[in-house]
Amino acid sequence: MPDHPSAYKATWNHLAATEESALMHVAGYTDPEKIKEATDITLMWLRKCLGIHPMDTYLEIGCGVGRVGQALAPQVHRWIGCDVSEAMLGYAKNRLASHNNVDLVPINGFDLSPIPDASVDAVYCTVVFMHLQEWDRFNYVREAYRILKPGGRFFCDNANLDSDIGWQVFMASAAIPPEERPPHISRCSTEPEIRTYLIRAGFQDVQTQFAGVWVMGWGVKSFPSFP
Numbered sequence: 001m002p003d004h005p006s007a008y009k010a011t012w013n014h015l016a017a018t019e020e021s022a023l024m025h026v027a028g029y030t031d032p033e034k035i036k037e038a039t040d041i042t043l044m045w046l047r048k049c050l051g052i053h054p055m056d057t058y059l060e061i062g063c064g065v066g067r068v069g070q071a072l073a074p075q076v077h078r079w080i081g082c083d084v085s086e087a088m089l090g091y092a093k094n095r096l097a098s099h100n101n102v103d104l105v106p107i108n109g110f111d112l113s114p115i116p117d118a119s120v121d122a123v124y125c126t127v128v129f130m131h132l133q134e135w136d137r138f139n140y141v142r143e144a145y146r147i148l149k150p151g152g153r154f155f156c157d158n159a160n161l162d163s164d165i166g167w168q169v170f171m172a173s174a175a176i177p178p179e180e181r182p183p184h185i186s187r188c189s190t191e192p193e194i195r196t197y198l199i200r201a202g203f204q205d206v207q208t209q210f211a212g213v214w215v216m217g218w219g220v221k222s223f224p225s226f227p
Contacts, residue, residue, distance in 0.1 A: 007183040008109035008131075009084045015184065016087035019065060025184070026064040026088075026127065039071050042126055049207070049218040050153040052076060056121040059147065061112070061140050062128035063104075066092030073099045080120065084109040110136045112143040122153045129158035130169075131184045134193070141197040150223040154203060158189035160215035191215050 016022035023030045056076045063081030073079040080103045083089050089104045096102045105114050123144040129137045144154045160166045166188045173185050191208050194217035198206045203219030
C-alpha cells in the first residue's frame, strides 16, 4: 500500500478489523490492566501540562478505540474523539456509550476540517505521531492551533529518537525493505522537531520534556493583539 496520507484510512480500518487487533496496533497489548495503567499515565501528563477543568471541551487527535476518552470524558464538559478509521470509532462508540458528552468525528488522515475554528479548549495527540509522516504531524499541530480558542492548550508526544529504545525502533523500521514498509510503520521524533512544530504553528509558552522513551511538547494559543 502506498505510503501517503490517503493510505492512512484504508490501513487503519484494515488493522481495526477486530477490537483486539485495533488495541494491539494502537497500544501493543490488550490486557485491561495495562491499558488502564497507560491511560492513567496519559491523564497524569494532560493534567500536568494542560490542566483538566470541568468546563473544558477536549479534543483527541487519533482517539482509536476511546481508551483515554473513556477516562477523560467524565472529567470535562465535552470530549471529542477524532480518528481516520471509522472502524476504530465504532469501538469507541461502544466503549463510551454511557457518556452523553461525547462526539466522535471521522477525519481524513491529515487535517481536522470537520472541526470549527476556535471551538475547543484543549487538544492532545498521543501515540499517533509515530505513524505519521513529518508533514502530517506538523499539519495536525497547525490544525490544533486553528481549532483552539485563544488561550487554548495543546499537547503531543512521540517516541524519542535520542533514546536507546527509540533508536531500536528506528533501526527495526530501517531493516524493513523499502518496498515492504507499511503506511503505519513506526517513526520517531526528536525534541527539536517537536519544539519547532509548536513554535512554527504559533504556540506560545512552548515546553518539552522527556519521559522514558517519550518526548512530549505542549504550548498555548496566543490571544489576539489589538491596536
